[in-house]
Amino acid sequence: MLVSYKWLKDYVEIDDLSAADIAEKLTRSGVEVDAVQSLNEEITNLVVGKVLTCAKHPEADKLNLCQVDVGEEQPIQIVCGAKNVGEGQFVAVARVGARLPGGMKIKRAKLRGEVSEGMICSLQELGIQGKVVPKKYSEGIFNFPQEMIPGEDALAPLGLDDTLLELDLTPNRSDCLSVLGVAYEVAAILGRDVKVPEPALVPAKEKASDRIAVHVEANGDNPYYGATVIKGVKISESPLWLQTALMNAGVRPLNNVVDVTNYVLLEYGQPLHAFDLDRFGSEKVVVRRATEGEQIVTLDETERTLTGEHLVITNGKSPVAIAGVMGGATSEVNDETVNILLESAHFSPSTVRKASKDLGLRSDSSIRFEKGVDPNRVAEAGKRAASLIQQLAGGEVLSETVEFDELSREEKRIDITLAKINDVLGTSLTETDVTNILSQLKFNHDYEDGTFAINVPTRRQDITIKPDIIEEVARLYGYDNIPVTLPNTSATPGGLTTEQRQKRRARRFLEGAGIHEAVSYSLTTAEKEACFKESEGLRVNVALPMSEERSTLRTTLLPHLLDALSHNKNRNVYDVHLYEIGSVFHTKEKTITTQPEEKTYLSGAFMGLWHEHSWQGEKKPVDFYVIKGVVEGLLEELHVSGEVRFEQTEKAGLHPGRTATLFINDKEVGCLGQLHPAVAKAWSLPATYVFELNLQQLLSLPANVVRYEAIPRYPAIQRDIALVVDEAVQAEKLKRVIMASGGRLLSRAEVFDVYQGEHLEEGKKSLAFSLKYQDPEKTLTDDEVTAVHTKVLQALEEKTGATLRA
Incomplete structure (x- = not known):
């Protein structure tokens, strides 16, 4: 609801207050004012002009040479391209040096050899929205419908010497959907009278x-x-x-x-x-x-x-x-x-x-x-x-x-005691205080034996019960004047749930790694998610969507993250790393009769450089191992228990050779990899890497108990082995066998080299592992390490067919 400050002054005396003051008082009393817009804030040197003559420009068919009287001794010449400009019109003229909305500054110019000393303005050029401009003036310049005085300020007759209050009304305050209703509200706040217009009918x-x-x-x-x-x-x-x-x-x-x-x-x-x-x-x-x-x-x-x-x-x-x-x-x-x-x-x-x-x-x-x-x-x-x-x-x-x-015009009567008002508000208002407030509101009332009998005027359709009266008293008394007290209750203080704490830990970790959080709509389209689905599954469609782009509930967070990356890339911002924690929705019903299954997902999308050191000339682009490291770090931060493994796989929308599925205790909880080149092209993105985790499932896993161990007092022994295996064998499988057969003395096993080529059979590869043996209670001997190491090699050969590389 837009309310004119000048129009408001016709009904209530507010000359001593600015529009900003009125907005502040309305907002503090519960009628929120979103914005205060001064219509002449960007306009200067705008005057009324009279077009004395109008002739075609000698060098341009679409331009006119106008001699315009602007209240000076001599008329000025203005070159105007409007089709509707004509002799005898009174128009709005921006003089040389004038400023118009949008930062436009009017300068003396020469157009096709003819001097132009100003501009004849359209209403749109004066900041008035095209949708409210009369159709007569929707194209071309504006001319005043009555005679004016050339040279006078044009702002007042155009209504541009005004300030608009933009009200953000709650549904119950329908009384303020009128200027008179707002006038009653302002009058109540200020304790003044309202001047209602009197029809003059003959x-x-x-x-x-x-x-x-x-x-x-x-x-x-x-x-x-x-x-x-x-x-x-x-x-x-x-x-x-x-x-x-x-x-x-x-x-x-x-x-x-x-x-x-x-x-x-x-x-x-x-x-x-x-x-x-x-x-x-x-x-x-x-x-x-x-x-x-x-x-x-x-x-x-x-x-x-x-x-x-x-x-x-x-x-x-x-x-x-x-x-x-x-x-x-x-x-x-x-x-x-x-x-x-x-x-x-x-x-x-x-x-x-x-x-x-x-x-x-x-x-x-x-x-x-x-x-x-x-x-x-x-x-x-x-x-x-x-x-x-x-x-x-x-x-x-x-x-x-x-x-x-047959319309009922009776006022609603509400009885309420002074004690009730004070009890609810925690105040010590007197009869006089409440009487003054009700009088300001123009509520007729009587007071007897501690009880107010109030007749609510029919313009206030929102007031129907006692709490409404209490709210009105609180508004006019001033929320800032109500004393602050702690609740008189024995309830225990609130706190975060385990899930909320874990989500905050996840956010802190990701933001600490330099990844920014994104927040996107839960509504999307099936077409946008099609590239991430193996087949078209069942979806939850919105009955009355606001737009086609928001017609169905999302089943993945990735498309909106890719939208954000594309938005940045189109504005020359190339190094962007985003994550989002949000809900996705799945259903198994063709006709939705029950609530869809809502799950919390955590997804990320990365493009550009992950690290750059300009002084040393070091640049590291995002790759698969960057996002794998982020996911591994996140799992550590959340103390996720169980066996964690990454298994190469193929997923719709992702690169078939650079994608992995994350398993915890043999249950799939997410995936990560490079965006398929065709999908990246659809979003106009460079090489992009993504991950998506079922955070709800992750947080449901029991957390590892954090245990502290003393710094080892005895040295470790390191053995390196190079294993020849079929090229289809994954390093993860070998590592699991090594750790399982190494027992308590084997504390770590890491891959440090992969080789394929000369001196190896076709279809074979060499994987090199570094094994660390350590006993916290004593120094290990070579014989003890050799015994365990031999056991490891035997297990590898039996379970994977791996042999030591010669």
Whole structure:
């Protein structure tokens, strides 16, 4: 909700406070202001000019030479390329030296040999969004709809001398979806009065009931319908003050009648609709539920099919509007309209919400009806709109609005004790304190025997129970003034769960290794994940996705990490290492009837250099062993128990020769490897390495108990062996055999060399291991080491066929 500071000043006295001060006070009282935007912050030296002459540029068909009066002795020449510039127009001129939004600075220039001493501006060039600019000025320059004084400041008439407050309203505060509602809130905070506009109607002798009748069949959905008839209006462009008020609020001006209905919607929070009475189709308004399959073409020129749950305004035969949502195209106000039927009604929030959701049609009107409008403002808003239409479009307002009225306008009564208020807030407020707050809120009340009897005004639809009253007292008293106390409870202090602690350990380790955390959406598309799936499995699709790119729950974290790498690479950032801890979702059902299985994964993606020492000229690119080392370090940090092994494998989306699966106690818990070149090309990435671990499964494993050992007092003996094996035999398998047969004296076995080629048979390779033997209690002899070493060699030959290389 955008609220104009200048417009707000029409209803509450705030001249002594800036827009920033108002924003601060609103935010502190619970109505959050997201932003304060000064519309003239970037604009300087903008004046009104009058185009005296306009001729074609002698050297350019698409340019015009304009002599413009800017209030000086002599006119200035401006070269303008707008098609709609013409003689006699009053325009906005940026003089030489002026600044415009976006940092544009206007300089004296020469265009095709002709001097240009400024710029005639369009509204978009002045920072006004194109979607709210009147269609007449959507292309080309803006010209004022009335006579102006050349040379005067153009900011004020364009409404650019204003400041906008952008409110981030919670769903319950529908009262602040209007300028009057915000005025009541500001007045309550400041303890001031609200000036409500008084409609100035001059009704004709003819009665509206002579021209129209109202019949409501669905009175539960529409307890009030008011029809005002205005004859003899003249449709034209709205005055500038009305256009600028609407544009600043984010609404595109159309014509003087429609603009008035939008203005009153923003002012009162009450949606209105104007029908062309001559094109309405009858002299009878019938409000009913639609029939199944009934159709209507709405104002956006879209044909919509209705159901029996939708409420429509009809002429007794066919629908002319979807109640509370949008009007129909057949009866819209246009340039030929002379007579108007002005609708001011109260529709059921649930009925409007149903139609808006079913039809995918959300409007400013439906938003307000869905949240509930003030029943005591419905008729008043209609009178206010009729008064403004009469002022701006002329015509006669027929007397006595035709009404169907079964609307309850009673105020809700809430009784609450002073003791209850103080008990909940932990305060010591007196009767006077609370009375003053209720008076500021304009809540009528009585106080007797320690109890407040409060009548809540109907504009505050959000206040229905006692805690709501307590909240209002707290807001106006000031949250900062409520004393801070510790809870009076015997509960034990909270703490982290084991899983939370382990996740923090994982984050600290990865970030300590120089890997940055990424956070991405849980929603993706099946196509984006297709390269990482062997086959198209079952997925969890979103029923009403916000976009096609967010239509299904993810089953892997890798695609979004690759998106992040690609984003950086496209901006010349090549050395990027990312990880993410997040949820993935799997299902075994074609039709989802139960919650999908949610798992926590830890994934990483690396590209570019892992280490660079510019002074020594050392550069180490990321490779398989870098990510393998990261994964091994992570397992150590988490104290994962059990047998850990990496086994070469093939995985969809990964390089077939540079990929491994991680097993712990013979259970697969993840994989790591290089991205397949075809996949890397799809993301426009260089050589990229990734890993993905089932963190939930890892954290469920029992943790190793950390034990400390004394520094060895006795020396170790090292033996190196070179083993000839089939090239398909993995070093991991040999290492497991060596460690299993080495017993307690063998403390370590590491691969330090691999060889294939000359002096070896075809299909064979040589793997060299370094074995470390050590006894913590004594110095080992050669005979003791030889006995164990021989046992190791025998086991290798028996279980793997390995022989010592000659």
